[in-house]
Amino acid sequence: MPLVIVYGSHDCGPRRQQQFLNHFKCLRIVENWDGDAPLRNGDLVFTKNKPARDFAHTRVLSVENAKAEVCNG
Template identity: 40%
Template sequence: MGKPLIIVGPQASGKTRNSKAFLHAFGGKRVVDNWDGRSPLRDGDLALTNVENFSLPTGFQVISVSEALQRLREAK
């Protein structure tokens, strides 16, 4: 994983609970939990957030928590 990956979903949707599995599945370097949508992210970061309105820097990928969970299920 090069550029940061941002996983967006409501509170209590499983983002933090599955953060280690997401990190492993997507090949990230570190988890940034409760990302505020403004703080800088580094290459390899896996940002978890419930913020839906943020300006997306070029090259960042954003997926929903439901899509991330589906990818985990498919990887098993």
């Protein structure tokens, strides 16, 4: 299962979040992540700031890049 972190200013409603969830093949949404709370494989994480540390086996994308990827399929 992928772990995907999307950072930046996002005004993603439920529909957009569901599109991200489906596109990235994640299982649950974690909103307003503080950078310290534990995460697990299958999480789609939304946070305002780019994570300060690297995570193994994790995709980290800006909101803009995530939207472009979803729109371009």
